[in-house]
Amino acid sequence: xxxxxxxxxxxxxxxxxxxxxxxxxxxxxxxxxxxxxxGNQSTIKKFLKKPIESFDRLSIIHTTQFVTMDESPQSAxxxxxxxxxxxxxxxxxxxxxxxxxxxxxxGALMATGRFVLRMLPGIDRPAIASFLPNxxxxxxxxxxxxxxxxxxxxxxxxxxxxxxxxxxxSKKKKPSVGLLNIGSESIKGNExxxxxxxxxxxxxxxxxGNVEGNDxxxxxxxxxxxxxxxxxxxxxxxxxxxxxxxxxxxxxxxxNIGTKFLALFSLPVLKAFKKRLDPRRYxxxxxxxxxxxxxxxxxxxxxxxxxxxxxTAYEEANSKMIAKISKQLKxxxxxx
Amino acid sequence: xxxxxxxxxxxxxxxxxxxxxxxxxxxxxxxxxxxxxxGNQSTIKKFLKKPIESFDRLSIIHTTQFVTMDESPQSAxxxxxxxxxxxxxxxxxxxxxxxxxxxxxxGALMATGRFVLRMLPGIDRPAIASFLPNxxxxxxxxxxxxxxxxxxxxxxxxxxxxxxxxxxxSKKKKPSVGLLNIGSESIKGNExxxxxxxxxxxxxxxxxGNVEGNDxxxxxxxxxxxxxxxxxxxxxxxxxxxxxxxxxxxxxxxxNIGTKFLALFSLPVLKAFKKRLDPRRYxxxxxxxxxxxxxxxxxxxxxxxxxxxxxTAYEEANSKMIAKISKQLKxxxxxx
Numbered sequence: 001x002x003x004x005x006x007x008x009x010x011x012x013x014x015x016x017x018x019x020x021x022x023x024x025x026x027x028x029x030x031x032x033x034x035x036x037x038x039g040n041q042s043t044i045k046k047f048l049k050k051p052i053e054s055f056d057r058l059s060i061i062h063t064t065q066f067v068t069m070d071e072s073p074q075s076a077x078x079x080x081x082x083x084x085x086x087x088x089x090x091x092x093x094x095x096x097x098x099x100x101x102x103x104x105x106x107g108a109l110m111a112t113g114r115f116v117l118r119m120l121p122g123i124d125r126p127a128i129a130s131f132l133p134n135x136x137x138x139x140x141x142x143x144x145x146x147x148x149x150x151x152x153x154x155x156x157x158x159x160x161x162x163x164x165x166x167x168x169x170s171k172k173k174k175p176s177v178g179l180l181n182i183g184s185e186s187i188k189g190n191e192x193x194x195x196x197x198x199x200x201x202x203x204x205x206x207x208x209g210n211v212e213g214n215d216x217x218x219x220x221x222x223x224x225x226x227x228x229x230x231x232x233x234x235x236x237x238x239x240x241x242x243x244x245x246x247x248x249x250x251x252x253x254x255x256n257i258g259t260k261f262l263a264l265f266s267l268p269v270l271k272a273f274k275k276r277l278d279p280r281r282y283x284x285x286x287x288x289x290x291x292x293x294x295x296x297x298x299x300x301x302x303x304x305x306x307x308x309x310x311x312t313a314y315e316e317a318n319s320k321m322i323a324k325i326s327k328q329l330k331x332x333x334x335x336x
Numbered sequence: 337x338x339x340x341x342x343x344x345x346x347x348x349x350x351x352x353x354x355x356x357x358x359x360x361x362x363x364x365x366x367x368x369x370x371x372x373x374x375g376n377q378s379t380i381k382k383f384l385k386k387p388i389e390s391f392d393r394l395s396i397i398h399t400t401q402f403v404t405m406d407e408s409p410q411s412a413x414x415x416x417x418x419x420x421x422x423x424x425x426x427x428x429x430x431x432x433x434x435x436x437x438x439x440x441x442x443g444a445l446m447a448t449g450r451f452v453l454r455m456l457p458g459i460d461r462p463a464i465a466s467f468l469p470n471x472x473x474x475x476x477x478x479x480x481x482x483x484x485x486x487x488x489x490x491x492x493x494x495x496x497x498x499x500x501x502x503x504x505x506s507k508k509k510k511p512s513v514g515l516l517n518i519g520s521e522s523i524k525g526n527e528x529x530x531x532x533x534x535x536x537x538x539x540x541x542x543x544x545g546n547v548e549g550n551d552x553x554x555x556x557x558x559x560x561x562x563x564x565x566x567x568x569x570x571x572x573x574x575x576x577x578x579x580x581x582x583x584x585x586x587x588x589x590x591x592n593i594g595t596k597f598l599a600l601f602s603l604p605v606l607k608a609f610k611k612r613l614d615p616r617r618y619x620x621x622x623x624x625x626x627x628x629x630x631x632x633x634x635x636x637x638x639x640x641x642x643x644x645x646x647x648t649a650y651e652e653a654n655s656k657m658i659a660k661i662s663k664q665l666k667x668x669x670x671x672x
Contacts, residue, residue: 133580134580135580135583145518148518148524148525148526148529149526149527180569181569182481182484182564182565182568182569182572188484189484189565190484190485190565191485193484193565212568212569212572213568213569213570213571213572213573213574213575213576214572214573214575214576214579215576216573216576217573217576217577217579217580218576218579218580226569228518229518229525229526229529229566230565230566230569232518232548232549233516233517233518233548233549233562233566233569233570234549234569234570234573235549236518236548236549236550237549237550237552237553237570237573237574238549238573238574238577239549239550240549240550240551240552240553240554241552241553241574241577241578242577242581243550243553243554244469244470244471244553244554245578245581245613247471248609248612248613249609252605252606252608252609252612253605255605255608259604259605262598262601262602262605263605265598265601266598266602268595269588269589269591269595269598269599270588272588272591273584273585273588276584276588277581277584
């Protein structure tokens with residue numbers, strides 16, 4: 001099959017400067033893919049470097065309207081019906097594109113995606129899912145911030161969707177699913193996790209049981225399920241710690257001439273270390289639960305990073321993720 | 337004043353082998369302190385190296401009973417009335433000691449401390465508070481796992497207690513208090529944090545507002561308040577990430593002869609880096625809300641680490657922390 005992706009070319013901190021080169025690079029390595037860039041034609045063309053006609057799997061849909069990064073979801077929905085984001089999402093609705101990728105305003109993308117594409121039957125709320133590096137490879141974690149208050153049924157929906165996402169991205173047949181909690185025994189946690197434990201035990205997923213915070217990076221399970229409040233705090237805590245580590249390490253190496261000299265020689269080692277944890281390689285969060293593939297790139301993504309978001313969208317579309325989620329939701333429909 | 341500390345000498349993974357040398361070291365640097373070691377006299381004496389009579393601020397209370405690390409709190413309460421932990425807590429109740437330090441069973445220490453010493457008027461549940469390193473110094477975080485389900489009133493109680501703990505340990509007059517949340521605006525978060533925000537705004541604390549996960553290590557506020565579910569997951573997530581960092585860095589330096597050679601030369605830098613983040617320097621969690629000073633050391637603490645737990649207990653007692661908490665609770669009693 002061929003996979004067609006619509007790109008909100010104006011989204012993110014850098015717009016076409018990033019989204020266009022990333023799209024071109026992506027097309028080179030994916031000969032069965034095509035891309036529609038939605039946005040200001042003249043700006044986009046500036047970054048193409050060659051006439052649009054010379055690209056056979058690339059097209060442009062022109063619009064001058066775009067959603068700003070600080071715009072409210074309500075305003076985007078009401079006032080930006082011709083925005084690059086909205087038109088890019090419309091392409092999925094119309095069946096012209098198999099997936100939409102945007103580095104734009106998260107709230108607006110979530111609200112517009114939900115409004116235009118609707119929710120999957122059985123899913124109450126979309127969840128944000130992303131992959132994180134761990135000691136064994138990667139794990140898929142959700143929800144990372146869309147839903148602060150969740151019931152056990154919401155968490156069960158997240159578990160089903162995360163399990164399918166993990167299967168299609170990590171190519172695992174039956175990904176293990178862990179419920180993020182404060183102890184491994186089934187009686188541990190708050191009321192919601194205790195109820196969720198019982199539901200997941202009854203599900204057809206490969207439910208591992210409860211996992212703790214340190215299990216995320218240990219790689220105990222392929223999927224880690226939690227509500228958006230805990231997920232967001234856990235993720236941001238790791239960002240804060242990673243920054244402190246990097247700063248402290250930098251300060252120690254810059255302490256005096258001797259340590260600066262060492263830093264110079266240690267550079268290849270430090271670079272290799274940094275590469276293993278490079279967040280750009282994990283860019284591309286899935287908005288699961290929407291009836292269509294919507295992938296959110298970090299707003300500050302560079303071209304390398306945005307290309308990874310495109311690859312995530314490609315994998316999700318190519319593996320028919322939405323159909324697989326729908327099927328799994330039917331299997332466990334009594335639990336959700 | 338003099339500060340008297342009772343030590344559960346048998347607690348922790350190593351018992352007197354660690355608790356005795358740590359106590360001796362602590363007494364050397366704290367000439368106004370005295371310690372009562374509670375536990376098996378003959379084992380304790382083995383690690384004293386000199387006759388007990390030659391120590392003028394050290395005494396032993398003998399008992400052969402002790403709480404095991406995997407014992408249930410209920411069993412410890414019911415069946416271990418002569419345990420080293422129980423007798424050490426009793427000393428605080430009797431006014432013989434100003435604080436109790438144990439590296440033993442967390443649940444048993446919490447339950448026994450609560451049972452023997454009772455709760456402070458106005459406090460429903462004890463919270464676990466600890467200090468974490470951040471980019472500016474340290475911050476006090478609570479609750480780290482005692483209470484999975486909390487109301488806004490519980491969180492307000494935690495904020496008051498954490499603020500006083502931070503003041504007495506960090507010697508700050510009006511420590512800033514942040515509410516851990518998923519956004520900085522007052523309307524962000526779940527129902528409990530939204531309510532808590534309003535309560536803390538009305539309090540007499542130096543309330544900063546909401547803080548996010550990355551603010552913990554940025555050092556945005558002196559105190560970070562959250563429920564025990566989020567606190568425990570956040571803390572364990574950082575433990576997991578720190579371990580992954582250390583392992584990855586180690587693997588990169590061990591890759592080949594060249595990198596191994598570099599590691600040898602980089603050792604002083606890496607050691608300095610490690611020292612800054614050494615968790616042993618932050619050992620000693622306060623069980624706040626109990627009507628008496630109860631400090632919990634990590635079970636696997638070494639003597640250096642256990643000594644830090646003793647120092648924490650000393651500071652809390654020396655600064656009359658319990659009286660200060662009681663006073664602050666009265667000031668804001670309408671909110672708790």
